[in-house]
Amino acid sequence: MEDEFAYLEDLNDKRTEEFIKEENERTKKELAKKADEVYPHVLDNFKKPTVRQIFAFDDERAAVLIYGEKRLVMIGDNEIYSAQGDEVITEIWKVRGTKQLGVSIGKKGSDVTRTLILTEEGKIWKDLGELSYQPFYYNNELCYVKSYRDGAPPDGGEYPTERVFCGNDIVYGKELKPGELISVDSFGETLTLTKMKGWRYSELYIGESFDKLKKADEGEVIEVIDYKGGLVYLKNDSVVMGNIVIRFDHPVNSVAGGDGFVAASVIKDYSTPIQFYDFQGRKIGEEPHDHIIMMDGKGTTLFVLETSFTYSSKVTKRRVVNGVGAEEKLIEMEKEEVSVTDIYVKGDVLLHGYLVYKTLSPKAVIVLGYGGFRVSLLPTFPKGLKVLLDEGYALLVTNLRGGYENGEEWHKAGMLLNKKNVFRDFEQFLRVVKAMGGKTVAFGGSNGGLLVGAVLNETPHLIDCAVISHPVLDMLRYHKMYVGKYWLEEYGDPDDPKFRDYLLSYSPYHNLRKGLPKTFVHTGINDDRVHPAHALKYVARSRKIGNDVLLLVNDSGHSLSDPETEAREYSYVIAFIEECAK
Template sequence: MNRITAAALAGAALVALSTAPVSAQTVSDYPETRATDTSETIFGQQIADPYRWLENDVRSDAEVANWVEAQNVVTDAYLEQLPGTEWFKEELAKLIDYERFGIPTKAGDRYFYSYNSGLMNQSQYFVRDGWSGEGRLLIDPNTWSADNATALADTAPSKSGDYLAYAIQDGGSDWRTIKVLDVATGEEMSDEIRWAKFTGISWLGDEGFFYSRFPETEEGQDFQSLNYNQKVYFHRLGTPQSEDQLVYETPQFKEQGHGLGVTDDGRWAFISSSTGTDNRNELRVIDLENRADGSWQTRDIVTGFENEWSPIASTGDTVYFMTNKDAPRYRIVRADLTQPTLEWEEVVPQGDNPISGASIIGDRLVVEFMQDASSRAVYYDLDGNRTGELDLPGIGSIAGFGGEPGDSETFYSFTSFNQPGAIYRLDVDTGETQVFAEPEVAFSPDDYRVEQVFYSSKDGTRVPMFIVRGKDSTGPAPTLLYGYGGFNISLTPSFAATRLAWLKAGGTFALANIRGGGEYGKEWHDAGRLNNKQNVFDDFIAAGEYLKAEGYTTPEGLAIQGGSNGGLLVGAVTNQRPDLVDAANAAVGVMDMLRFDRWTAGRYWVDDYGYPDREADFAVLRAYSPYHNIRSGVDYPAMLVTTADTDDRVVPGHSFKYTAALQAADAGDEPHLIRIETRAGHGSGKPTDKVIDEYGDILAFLAYHTGLKVPPAE
């Protein structure tokens, strides 16, 4: 485990460490945390914030750094003596050790894809020259840093496949550096883009590419300052970033974010603008074929942030879009963009199941639907006539279907809870599929069964939940319940070695598709955001009650887990129903709902959470904010909070403050610990060895406190 050392902080004031022995059942002494009298009056309420100093950046505040070190000392000592720690780490290493391929991207005659032989810390990136060509290594991120915490974050081949733009992520941060390779030689070119963030990379032929960036931050504020004034630029290949052309900005509306995508035929460039995370955007188009004097003249397609509009593909003058305008479960429309007044023609109407994606491959539309949180793919001709459906092996999730009109092939993946992602090549003319990559794993998928149940929430709403357990399991078993519930994000069946390790130990895994996600379209999302946020917690609580009442889990065997918005979920539910929960892992959670909008990307989340400086929203946020609702004098379950020092999505101060408040409260004898990783961020780009180490600790903690009997380590 890579940790901050006290020696590196010489001269700083030390935080007192406990010298008492640490029991595997209780932690009698937590590190001392300084509490201040910081408070403020907000809408007539006195709001205490005694641990606000823990918001400071660990890299620049010695007192915070020492607090992190002190907490890790206690947490490490506790976790190292748990009986299941070594077994879980050994098992995770076995389960992750299988070949993994990414879905290929075709450009020109070349095929690009990622590859991991099994335990590589970072996946490599390969190219084939022609379908029958041998894979050739282009990028190996494992050589980029000594701790393997520098990752390949994104890739984009040029139209011909002669060049590859790729983004580098360091230490888990959301900031990106973009570079370019000559694909034929594998040599790195002189191009380098900095301060890119929340951006795609979209090529204009082979001339160069579009990207989005923010202004350079003040020194020392890379990981905390708010992200405003995002702009779209065009970078011409072989030129310095200082010569990049500004394509689009809205200086009068600094809160708007902008991204640009070019249609596969190179005819149109669409600029999507949004103010938050609520999938409501404005849309502008640049006619790349008829632009005068090299200008980037935009035309408004959709104005007003009322609905979601996503371009799918263009066939000459006609462009297809996916939208939830007048269709909360989405529909597909098209329009001739050369006409002075656009007329929207419906191609695929809204149905009972929400549309989750679409593409045009060859001469047909491939439309992905979500049916009770599981995937379907249906074929249509370009006029919207249904022509068939992709045959899938069962409950699971599909992804891919990249390509363009006129292509004869596309690639997609299928995965489920007991099935790692297999990748298939689809002939769109015949409908035939062939395996591109099918993993060979150290377990039999048939040893586990996936079922779906429906339960009633507090207000009677019917909520789906997946339950995964051994095929011969019939009685109650310690159960790990996972949830998210926000930002229109749907949780669908997918494979994770971390979940399978829990199953192999004899546990049950459950995933609740609670409101706030997108499993049933806009209405499901709206029912779990803003002043409806309590529905999310009620749904999750009802899932736990169902698992206990129906005998899936043991009376004292319910563990809950969630990350990011799901970390907020775990914190809020633990506050509201500590009696229901037996162990909890709140990962990289949003824990201070009165100040979340003050750092990095936090300001975007007001679409889901509301504005802390508006009285009506404040009242809702104050009612469930995990940091502000810890109840002293109540026995809390065992809690392991996890975060990382370089998380610039949900800054670690959220987790620091919540943990300090929980440890200071009279909250019972169960341990309330925090595990803080270094050189890691919100989750993406984390090297395999850190994943194994972290999840080995988490699973051992949850197992011990739910009574899951873990086999001895080999």
């Protein structure tokens, strides 16, 4: 079918530039006054420091990435690197067996990053170049993975794809198919490589060189943990250690290993306790936690990063020797007084959500959903929406099929030809709020934007206002824009008759209807994951049929940005919600 708005996929087309300019002017005319009013409060929230990532640098110190007014990397108590000017730090990497670490940086408003190798003192030892990740040493040579998102690699082949470089040479990757991801590491003379097809199926390889890698295992959700005289790895909800297999009764959220112990954070009753085991598979302890973001072990020490609805981040460590030692708090940041209630809804399955609030009579309930790619929505500090909680709104965080809150079967129940289950789950929560007389603000980003867009078309009467952020909306062309081929295993291939009609039946762009609730759509012109055209085309078609829809296109990417850019974006979201829901 002919698409009259196809030109919006070309960001260099003069018509596209004019469309973005006109839409931004329209949105700013309606929302700028309120956005400017709330911006200082939102910016203050984003400037407050939050720990985003950790790993064990040694058995005494963690390497820590901190976001806030300053974005910096620390080892223990020492600041070794901070973002300068319009630079943004996006990720830190362990370089196993060395006193070095990797730091990925980019420019404000862009998703293109480069990885620097730093010494323990913070000196730049090497720049690996753009879109480089996962640094490691093999045969005393520095190696890394490089991504090719919008062009073929030097050895040819389709893209998006990845290659492994050692020095200046490609040593692995030509056999990769578009959309396959790899994770590589080395343990002395042993290499491990995990090839991932989508977000659920993996092949694990091990060997002494890249040309001698042999398949060690395959299946769902494989992640290498450590090498302790043999490979230690996660496979679905079990940890495999040679002939010993630790099988968990709940979905595994994250795993770390150390000398003689394995620590697994599992998802149990929608929180994440840590269970400890020795290398004989015997359980040696358990700790309750709200939401473990990540863990890492070194020697007998385990470092833990966690968050909650009531604090933004906490870093702790404990010794694990014949049992679990007392927790030592290293960092705790930004506390918040909110009430949290578990909500259970019975549809064709039992659903769970978290209601977060400061008042029992909220102005409206912001219903947040995602439902895909094994992403679990667990207790997380609501930094971006904190202003709305302060102003008397409530937040309902929904655990939908397609996530991992109840394991891989829960994920499968919301992917491919089961995707509409996610929309039905979200609708159940909206019905609960409406039945209690509340106003609903449907909110979702990326895959969550697809969710909100689809539910808007199906049940507009359940939604008073909608916010669609950096969304996937054209389900017939998503795989032809930027890195969409990575999502084929999740959504299905639009070029395959098996999936095409199903994708078309719920594609938010193709099923737009007249009379939808007021909607705010925002995206970033530099988003290189979800093409901005999803948002542009959707708004163009929605307005043509007479819907009340606003579009804001920022100079941002898909991922993390600087506090000012994040605050500006959220200021418009908040301004829209306040104007729409009043």
